[in-house]
Structure formats: C-alpha cells, structure tokens
Amino acid sequence: MLxxxxxxxxxxxxxxxxxxxxxxxxxxxxxxxxxxxxGWINNYAEHLHALPALLWVFRLFMLxxxxxxxxxxxxxxxxxxxxxxxPYAVKATxxxxxxxxYMIWTGAVIGAFLIYHLLHFTVQVIQPxxxxxxxxxxxxxxxxxxMLVLSFQSFPMAGLYVLAMIALLLxxxxxxxxxxxxxxxxxxxxxxxxxxxxxxxxxLLFIGYISVPIFIVVGLLNL
Ligand code: HEM
Numbered sequence: 001m002l003x004x005x006x007x008x009x010x011x012x013x014x015x016x017x018x019x020x021x022x023x024x025x026x027x028x029x030x031x032x033x034x035x036x037x038x039g040w041i042n043n044y045a046e047h048l049h050a051l052p053a054l055l056w057v058f059r060l061f062m063l064x065x066x067x068x069x070x071x072x073x074x075x076x077x078x079x080x081x082x083x084x085x086x087p088y089a090v091k092a093t094x095x096x097x098x099x100x101x102y103m104i105w106t107g108a109v110i111g112a113f114l115i116y117h118l119l120h121f122t123v124q125v126i127q128p129x130x131x132x133x134x135x136x137x138x139x140x141x142x143x144x145x146x147m148l149v150l151s152f153q154s155f156p157m158a159g160l161y162v163l164a165m166i167a168l169l170l171x172x173x174x175x176x177x178x179x180x181x182x183x184x185x186x187x188x189x190x191x192x193x194x195x196x197x198x199x200x201x202x203x204l205l206f207i208g209y210i211s212v213p214i215f216i217v218v219g220l221l222n223l
Contacts, residue, residue: 008079011072016182018069019175025062026168030208036145036221042137045144070111077104099174109167117164120151127151149223152216161213165206172202 004010035044049055099106116126121144124131130150132142152158176198180186186194215221 008076011076012182015069015072015076016179018065018072020179021065022062022069023172023176023179026172026205030205033209033212036148036212039145041145041148042132042139042141042143045132046141066114070107073104073107097174099170100178103171103174106167106171109164110171113164113167116160121147146223148212149216149221152213155217158213158217162210165209168209169202169206172205173199176201 005014032044032048033041035041120126121132124133124147127147127150128134130147132144132147135143135146137143137145152161177186177191177195180194180198181191212221
C-alpha cells in the first residue's frame with residue numbers, strides 16, 4: 001500500500017480518481033446554476049441547505065478530494081521538474097499542448113478562484129450588502145437570485161468569473177483526456193477521439209458556467 005502511494009503510477013491514479021470526483025461536482029454545480037433560468041435558484045439553494053449534516057459530510061468529502069488532488073499535483077509537478085533536470089538517455093521530443101504544460105498553473109488559478117468564490121457566494125463576506133442570507137425573497141428564502149444579479153451587473157466581477165472559467169476550461173481540456181490515459185482506457189487509435197471528447201465536455205462546461213455572468217452583465221437576466 002505504501003509503495004502504491006509512493007509510486008508515480010499510484011499518485012497519478014489517485015490524481016485521476018480525485019479529479020473525476022471533482023468533475024462530477026462541477027457537472028452537478030453547472031446544472032444547479034441553470035435553475036436561475038427557470039426562476040428556481042432560491043428554491044434550489046434552500047433545498048441544498050435543508051439537511052445540514054449531509055451537506056457537511058459532502059463538503060468534507062469534497063474537501064479531502066481537493067486536498068489530495070492538490071497535494072499530489074504539486075508532488076508530481078516537482079518530480080517531473082527534477083526528472084527533467086537529468087539528461088535523457090535518448091533525446092525525445094514529446095509534443096505537448098498548452099493546456100498540458102500549464103496544468104499546475106491553471107490548477108492554482110482555480111484554487112485561488114475557489115477561495116474567492118466561497119467567500120463571495122457561500123460565506124458571503126465579499127459584497128456583504130448583497131448577501132442572500134440577509135436579503136430574503138417574497139417566500140422568505142435567502143435571495144440567491146438577487147445576490148447573483150446585483151453581483152454580476154458589475155462588469156469587473158463578471159469578467160473575473162469569466163477569466164477564472166478559462167482556467168477551468170484549460171485544466172479540464174487536458175485533465176479529462178489524462179484521466180482516460182491514466183486508467184488505460186485509451187489506445188493509440190482512440191486517443192484523438194478521447195482528446196476531442198475531453199475538449200467538448202470542457203467547452204460545454206465553460207459555456208454553461210460563463211452563461212450566468214454574461215446573461216446578467218448584458219442585461220438578459222434582470223431583477
Ligand atoms: C460563473 C460560475 C459560477 C457561478 C455563477 C456559481 C454560483 C454559485 C453559488 C450561487 C453558490 C452558493 C450556493 C448556495 O449555497 O446557496 C456556489 C457555491 C459553490 N460553488 Fe459555485 N459558481 C460558479 C462556478 C464554480 C466553479 C467553477 C466551482 C468549482 C471549481 C464552484 C464551486 C463551488 C463550491 C465548492 C460551492 C460551495 C458549495 C457548498 O455550499 O458546499 N463554483 N456557487
């Protein structure tokens with residue numbers, strides 16, 4: 001077991017498994033965000049918080065997935081860097097994409113975004129005057145809709161979210177295909193297809209996420 005943890009293969013498998021869990025989360029979250037288009041987002045948020053114990057179990061699980069993913073990502077990146085310092089026995093010219101090369105940096109941007117985002121919409125200490133917790137809707141529920149609309153009516157705030165989503169797009173473009181490779185689910189022949197599928201899923205998520213700040217900033221979603 002210890003050797004599994006210590007081996008590069010073990011670390012990569014854990015990276016891929018924890019990454020998959022987080023991919024499921026971002027898929028579910030974007031679908032949750034879509035409730036804004038149907039006028040249900042306050043109801044949806046209220047339901048999410050209806051079972052606090054379950055919510056906290058889920059949060060702790062996701063936090064441990066994130067912690068492991070970040071820890072192993074940093075370790076693997078250091079190992080790669082150290083290995084690159086050693087001279088190659090055979091000079092290999094490996095083709096790599098922009099997204100693959102900057103995984104650690106796009107990951108860091110997502111991490112920074114996540115801290116900001118949680119302070120913004122979960123803890124609600126950034127723009128506290130807009131906090132859903134202290135502004136109830138007509139049904140007496142925290143007004144998440146109002147918080148989002150008033151927040152993203154500011155161009156810099158909408159822009160910040162869109163920029164962060166570019167990092168997510170790049171990270172997932174490489175991350176999804178990397179998952180299939182790590183688990184040995186691709187062959188030489190199916191690799192281009194897997195790469196395309198990863199890019200399509202990442203692009204759909206990107207469009208889904210940026211749609212909310214963009215619809216609001218251009219005035220298509222209003223109070
Ligand atoms: C434009 C993009 C996004 C919008 C509009 C958005 C919106 C929101 C809102 C309104 C909440 C608070 C829900 C509530 O508790 O009432 C929330 C929570 C959260 N969001 Fe996002 N989000 C976006 C992107 C993301 C991304 C890309 C990630 C992950 C990388 C993410 C991770 C989270 C997490 C972890 C929470 C806290 C969930 C909890 O309460 O445990 N969000 N988001």
